[in-house]
Amino acid sequence: MFEILEKQRLNPTVVRLSIQADWIARHAKAGQFLILRPKADSERIPFTIFKADKKAGTVDFIYQIVGATTLILDSLKVGDTLCDAVGPLGKPTETTGYTKAIIVGGGVGCAIAYPVAKAMADQSVDITTITGFRSRDLVILQKEFSALGRHTLCSDDGSCGIHGLVTDVLAKQIEQKDTGDLLVFCVGPLAMMRAVSNLTKTHGIKTLCSMNPLMIDGTGMCGCCRLSVNGRMRFACVDGPDFDGHQVDFDEAIARLRLYGYKERQDYEHACKLLEVNHE
Amino acid sequence: MSELKRQVMPLLDLKQRQTTYKEVALGYTQEQATSEAKRCLNCKHRPCMKGCPVEIEIPEFIGFLANGDIDSAYGVLRRNTSLPAVCGRVCPQESQCEKYCVRAIKGESVAIGRLERFAADHAKQLDYQKVASNGIEVAIIGSGPAGLACAGELIQYGYQVTVFEALHALGGVLTYGIPEFRLPKTIVDREIETLRQRGVNFVSNVVVGQSVTIDELLEEGYQSVFVASGAGLPRFMNIPGENLLGVFSANEYLTRINLMKAYQPNSSTPLFAGKKMIVVGGGNVAMDAARSALRQGAEVTIVYRRSLIELPARAEEVEHAKEEGIRFELLSNPIEILGNQNKEVTGVRLVRMQLGEPDASGRKSVTEIPDSRFEIACDGVIMAIGTRLSDLAFAGSQSVEKERWGGIIVDQDGLTSREYIYAGGDVVTGSATVILAMGAGKAAAKAMMKKISELRKTR
Ligand SMILES: Cc1cc2nc3c(=O)[nH]c(=O)nc-3n(C[C@H](O)[C@H](O)[C@H](O)COP(=O)(O)OP(=O)(O)OC[C@H]3O[C@@H](n4cnc5c(N)ncnc54)[C@H](O)[C@@H]3O)c2cc1C
Numbered sequence: 001m002f003e004i005l006e007k008q009r010l011n012p013t014v015v016r017l018s019i020q021a022d023w024i025a026r027h028a029k030a031g032q033f034l035i036l037r038p039k040a041d042s043e044r045i046p047f048t049i050f051k052a053d054k055k056a057g058t059v060d061f062i063y064q065i066v067g068a069t070t071l072i073l074d075s076l077k078v079g080d081t082l083c084d085a086v087g088p089l090g091k092p093t094e095t096t097g098y099t100k101a102i103i104v105g106g107g108v109g110c111a112i113a114y115p116v117a118k119a120m121a122d123q124s125v126d127i128t129t130i131t132g133f134r135s136r137d138l139v140i141l142q143k144e145f146s147a148l149g150r151h152t153l154c155s156d157d158g159s160c161g162i163h164g165l166v167t168d169v170l171a172k173q174i175e176q177k178d179t180g181d182l183l184v185f186c187v188g189p190l191a192m193m194r195a196v197s198n199l200t201k202t203h204g205i206k207t208l209c210s211m212n213p214l215m216i217d218g219t220g221m222c223g224c225c226r227l228s229v230n231g232r233m234r235f236a237c238v239d240g241p242d243f244d245g246h247q248v249d250f251d252e253a254i255a256r257l258r259l260y261g262y263k264e265r266q267d268y269e270h271a272c273k274l275l276e277v278n279h280e
Numbered sequence: 281m282s283e284l285k286r287q288v289m290p291l292l293d294l295k296q297r298q299t300t301y302k303e304v305a306l307g308y309t310q311e312q313a314t315s316e317a318k319r320c321l322n323c324k325h326r327p328c329m330k331g332c333p334v335e336i337e338i339p340e341f342i343g344f345l346a347n348g349d350i351d352s353a354y355g356v357l358r359r360n361t362s363l364p365a366v367c368g369r370v371c372p373q374e375s376q377c378e379k380y381c382v383r384a385i386k387g388e389s390v391a392i393g394r395l396e397r398f399a400a401d402h403a404k405q406l407d408y409q410k411v412a413s414n415g416i417e418v419a420i421i422g423s424g425p426a427g428l429a430c431a432g433e434l435i436q437y438g439y440q441v442t443v444f445e446a447l448h449a450l451g452g453v454l455t456y457g458i459p460e461f462r463l464p465k466t467i468v469d470r471e472i473e474t475l476r477q478r479g480v481n482f483v484s485n486v487v488v489g490q491s492v493t494i495d496e497l498l499e500e501g502y503q504s505v506f507v508a509s510g511a512g513l514p515r516f517m518n519i520p521g522e523n524l525l526g527v528f529s530a531n532e533y534l535t536r537i538n539l540m541k542a543y544q545p546n547s548s549t550p551l552f553a554g555k556k557m558i559v560v561g562g563g564n565v566a567m568d569a570a571r572s573a574l575r576q577g578a579e580v581t582i583v584y585r586r587s588l589i590e591l592p593a594r595a596e597e598v599e600h601a602k603e604e605g606i607r608f609e610l611l612s613n614p615i616e617i618l619g620n621q622n623k624e625v626t627g628v629r630l631v632r633m634q635l636g637e638p639d640a641s642g643r644k645s646v647t648e649i650p651d652s653r654f655e656i657a658c659d660g661v662i663m664a665i666g667t668r669l670s671d672l673a674f675a676g677s678q679s680v681e682k683e684r685w686g687g688i689i690v691d692q693d694g695l696t697s698r699e700y701i702y703a704g705g706d707v708v709t710g711s712a713t714v715i716l717a718m719g720a721g722k723a724a725a726k727a728m729m730k731k732i733s734e735l736r737k738t739r
């Protein structure tokens with residue numbers, strides 16, 4: 001179980017893995033995630049399911065090397081097996097009932113935006129996609145997004161696509177569109193999702209954000225993933241991960257993500273030394 | 281030593297208790313166990329058994345211990361409990377078997393729980409014959425005490441048992457909740473390993489309701505399903521400040537320590553290193569969280585809204601907590617968690633409480649004393665105020681009837697409102713005890729087997 005079948009580097013720090021995981025593949029839908037442990041002494045970490053093949057019992061997900069656990073994950077090769085993987089977790093993204101949607105992805109969040117965009121396109125929702133990256137060498141899934149139709153790529157430094165932020169592109173598109181029954185689906189860094197939500201709020205456009213708090217079990221048991229949504233406590237792993245962006249307390253979510261930053265940094269450096277990888 | 285007093289449990293040295301997760305209660309020596317067993321009066325009417333939820337033949341097993349026959353004592357225990365090494369350690373004996381012990385009228389009751397533990401720890405493990413499979417498949421959801429007991433019973437009769445567990449590790453609360461210093465994981469692992477050797481198929485990393493539905497399990501050939509998914513969702517108080525950095529559910533804090541091994545110095549799972557921590561609640565969960573935080577180097581205060589005698593935790597745990605240096609702020613209740621600009625916890629605002637007349641359930645009511653606010657400075661808060669039930673297992677399936685508070689409604693056999701679906705343990709009772717969960721698992725197994733064989737006859 002959990003054998004790594006394929007490993008494809010999408011950019012220097014972002015990798016797509018395909019694993020054997022029959023129990024996850026069986027019911028996986030767009031927007032859901034899995035939790036894995038690369039090794040028996042690793043943390044449990046969540047990744048959105050990028051693609052699932054029910055027949056073959058395989059799932060693909062995309063990770064970015066950001067800390068010790070992803071670095072250890074990255075040290076595994078095709079043919080190795082992950083210690084554990086469980087899913088699909090969370091509620092699938094509502095992809096039906098909309099006529100048109102703009103899907104916005106930022107950085108590695110595009111790995112989550114793509115399956116949602118694809119599912120909506122398959123259901124004949126009129127979709128437009130916007131993806132944003134810091135610079136050209138970080139771009140992922142450009143071909144896939146383009147294949148879905150109207151797509152805009154932008155970069156913070158202008159090294160590819162439009163020079164600017166996704167919110168700049170989004171603002172323009174909103175002006176040109178009848179926003180009556182429009183949905184904006186957005187996933188990426190918290191600051192980006194906050195900016196997108198602030199923008200769409202002023203236009204009264206329904207906005208769903210896929211939240212990515214710290215998690216342990218992913219079944220509602222620990223409460224580590226809790227967020228304030230419309231002043232109420234919600235657990236992202238079972239009540240989400242999608243929430244109404246106009247109701248999420250982003251400032252709190254940003255603060256909560258910081259909690260173990262210090263230890264993460266230490267562990268990352270330690271893992272770099274162990275695996276003899278140069279960081280930065 | 282006087283006949284009136286029980287043998288004193290040898291304990292780990294206090295210094296070590298405050299800094300390590302080694303088991304605190306070391307267990308009786310052979311001599312102690314024999315002397316303690318001889319205190320049993322072998323009463324004809326066996327009052328102690330009335331207090332045991334699974335009706336262990338207590339005077340009988342103690343009789344064997346008094347004669348030094350540990351293996352036979354263990355055999356008697358195993359007739360009614362599949363987890364004696366666990367129950368001897370974690371049962372609230374003072375409100376069960378030991379409460380009815382005749383010795384307690386004049387002195388101290390026989391230390392039944394400690395003797396149970398002694399027998400389980402020192403007996404030669406039973407040799408199990410692997411029973412030939414009858415090919416009838418049964419699914420169990422959850423690998424806590426309810427699920428394990430159910431599996432243990434079914435496998436004895438040749439049923440083909442599969443236990444589905446959402447987490448990567450088996451054992452439910454025994455593994456992720458109760459800390460090493462109270463219940464060493466090797467004991468839990470040993471029980472699970474025995475079940476595995478006897479043929480139980482454990483499938484971890486499967487969340488029923490998400491990875492597969494109950495209806496699918498029934499369609500795919502499982503004749504019956506036992507739902508033992510526990511009462512795992514943490515409650516919060518719904519007061520301001522609960523999402524500040526430094527506030528945790530006891531489940532999160534204990535899961536990091538136990539399941540994710542954060543108590544080991546080189547663990548990859550981070551744990552908040554509070555200097556001054558407050559634990560809210562008075563049950564076993566609160567004691568476990570407080571004593572764990574202490575071992576992580578924090579100064580710990582337990583805040584509980586009633587008084588000392590109402591603490592629902594096992595008496596021994598409260599005693600151990602006090603010895604180790606946990607402070608108790610009783611008759612007080614938090615109304616707000618205070619924080620700074622960085623959203624970090626800086627303290628708790630509380631009110632003083634007073635006890636009133638007992639209500640219908642016999643529990644004393646508790647009310648706020650007006651104008652009694654006060655604050656305690658701290659950098660971490662752990663909420664251990666109980667749990668809720670999860671609906672996850674039934675997602676995507678036709679549900680069963682539930683109480684208003686979420687508990688699954690079952691008959692005396694553990695049967696739910698849906699044929700072939702049984703339930704037991706915390707998912708039925710709400711957060712309760714290991715022994716009750718175990719008893720429910722065993723009873724349900726018996727009922728399931730009866731139902732399945734009746735059905736086969738009529739076919
Ligand atoms: C910290 C703590 C200390 C305690 N101390 C004591 C004590 O000293 N004495 C005592 O008697 N009792 C104690 N208890 C209570 C006791 O542990 C429980 O009453 C008992 O474990 C309940 O058993 P259970 O089998 O019903 O559920 P659990 O032990 O909760 O097991 C349920 C299992 O089901 C799994 N599960 C849930 N949903 C799904 C799903 N959809 N699919 C697959 N798997 C699922 C869970 O992951 C879990 O492993 C304590 C509890 C805690 C939390």
Ligand code: FES
Nearest residue numbers: 218220222223237
């Ligand atoms: S990750 Fe534990 S409750 Fe959501």
